[in-house]
Amino acid sequence: MMRRRTTLLTSCTALALALGATACGNSDPVSAGGGDKALSGQTVTVAGVWSGTEQKNFQKVLDAFSAKTGAKTQFVSTGDNVSTVVGSKIEGGNAPDVVMVPQVGVLQQFAKQGWLTPLSATTGKSVDAGYAPVWKKYGSVDGTLYGLYFKAAHKSTVWYSPEVFQQAGVKPPTSYDEMLKVGHTISDSGLAAFSVGGQDGWTLTDWFENIYLSQAGPEKYDALAAHTLKWTDPSVVEALTTLGKLFKDKELVAGGQKEALNTDFPSSVEKVFGPKPDAGMVYEGDFVAGVAHDQFKKTIGKDANFFAFPAVDGGTAPVVSGGDAAVVLKDGKNAKAGMKLLEYLATPEASAVWAKAGGYLSPNKSLPLDAYSDAVTRATAKSLVDAGDSVRFDMSDQAPAAFGGTKGAGEWKLLQDFLRDPSNPKGTAAELETAAAKAYKG
Structure with missing residues (x-):
């Protein structure tokens, strides 16, 4: 594991x-x-x-x-x-x-x-x-x-630069759609909205899990985590479609998909809180604050702050842990x-x-x-x-390691492939189901 x-x-x-x-x-x-x-x-x-x-x-x-x-x-x-x-x-x-x-x-x-x-x-x-x-x-x-x-x-915290938000004239959003609108406003002011650490596949599983929990609800989340619900379920395709819209928007993702795939988690934090910021926000868990504070000397609450991952499509705001x-x-x-x-x-x-x-x-x-x-x-x-x-x-932490916890394999790799080309959510869901079925059976 x-x-x-x-x-x-x-x-x-x-x-x-x-x-x-x-x-x-x-x-x-x-x-x-x-x-x-x-x-x-x-x-x-x-x-x-x-x-x-x-x-x-x-x-x-x-x-x-x-x-x-x-x-x-x-x-x-x-x-x-x-x-x-x-x-x-x-x-x-x-x-x-x-x-x-x-x-x-x-x-x-x-x-x-x-x-x-x-x-x-x-x-x-x-x-x-x-x-x-x-x-x-x-x-x-x-x-x-x-x-x-x-x-x-x-793991349901979105970290942002208060200075960037102030310069763009925006406030922390309360819905997923509003978060994307805030992201486009930040982009119009000269920086990308999000730094995405796609080189580490686990960050992508966390993105998916927050969207899925809010959009599909806790019962389906539990079923998918236990693999009593297949990854080909329409709710999975819907969540991938929602995530794909963000991934393919070059105004939202710092450096676009290619750069995101070459950015590990620490570097994703650096792109927001480092000496030369490229983005206004980075999604990940509360441990982002440690990197911002320890490595980039940011005062948490002043130079770096967070808002809760917002509700998606009218669902309840997720709390993934x-x-x-x-x-x-x-x-x-x-x-x-x-x-x-x-x-x-x-x-x-x-x-x-x-x-x-x-x-x-x-x-x-x-x-x-x-x-x-x-x-x-x-x-x-x-x-x-x-x-x-x-x-x-965390859903991937509940899965067999072959599917939810192995670099270059299973969910990590398939979501990296999806970040690279998010044009076929249904096809990605089918690949995820194939990999999950094999791992859970094993």
């Missing part, structure tokens, strides 16, 4: 604005894994895709757990291919106790292979109290809760202590540690918004939490 978005940029600190607020409420000592150094002398091994800034910030959470329980922790970075690395460790008798899983499909794979231990009743109570039911659904397999979503991404779920492996040498770590991660106390460090959103509604010290982060977190059960997990 491929890990995308935040780990593509080890310094991607999402909304890293030195969140200064401290935590929010004390968790129950038992549910937090102790408080009386009950785990002294034990070591919990945690594996995950994080590296760089993300790993350092998660280590602060692990250190807080250690201070509370007396347990030592060891983090092992797996790189993108979590399932392969964890599988080989299990076979070698060196399984970690806890794995931070970045995709629903990987969590389901682990559970079906019998690798996971169901989460404790204590963790289950925390999830029921603090999370919208949809997060429990994505963490469960066949009705059993295996995964706790500790970190989330908000992603996230990392903590799971406990049966074969871990210290799985019981690992379960105590998850009980701690389920508390707002744990979430507040990373919130203070920056680059973090929590799906836990028990974490007060004032744990995020700036208005932009609070607005993003509020949007995610307020969406409740209408949140939908």
Whole structure:
């Protein structure tokens, strides 16, 4: 499985604005894994895709757990291919106790292979109290809760340059059609509307998913994600047609289709927030802010801001998310202590540690918004939490890797081909169905 978005940029600190607020409420000592150094002398091994800034910030959470329980922790970075690395460790008798899983499909794979231990009743109570039911659904397999979503991404944010908007005399739009009109006004003022990072196929899947969720609705989104609805369905063709109109409009896409296909995600952010802007907007998740802030020294909220991905054709504005779920492996040498770590991660106390460090959103509604010290982060977190059960997990992350998570193959490649030539949405839908049918069968 491929890990995308935040780990593509080890310094991607999402909304890293030195969140200064401290935590929010004390968790129950038992549910937090102790408080009386009950785990002294034990070591919990945690594996995950994080590296760089993300790993350092998660280590602060692990250190807080250690201070509370007396347990030592060891983090092992797996790189993108979590399932392969964890599988080989299990076979070698060196399984970690806890794995931070970045995709629903990987969590389901682990559970079906019998690798996971169901989460404790204590963790289950925390999830029921603090999370919208949809997060429990994505963490469960066949009705059993295996995964706790500790970190989330908000993938329904469009980032823009306030200076460009002011010069063009436009305001953040509230509908998809209005967004395209704003884009044409920006184009008339001398810049393209959107920077599109088409070299990274996952950005194109995110474009499609937001349009599809708003246009077709959550029921069809869920069916398409599970492949109980075929990609040849008219709703898919309609969404591709909507997306294709944007792709083929040279006034809207910076450098046109060819340049978009040669632009990776970091470069797409640079085209808006770098020293020589080519566009006024870039669509992607909340982690755009980290790149704009860290690499281009933009003050979030002043030099860079966002608006919610707008509703399409009268539908509901979409909220597409992603996230990392903590799971406990049966074969871990210290799985019981690992379960105590998850009980701690389920508390707002744990979430507040990373919130203070920056680059973090929590799906836990028990974490007060004032744990995020700036208005932009609070607005993003509020949007995610307020969406409740209408949140939908990234569709490609729910798919088998061969279809939804492999460079140069499946959905990534076919949407790149569509960006190159968006003239035949029906034909692209048929190709997507062929690839999906093969991957889901496998």
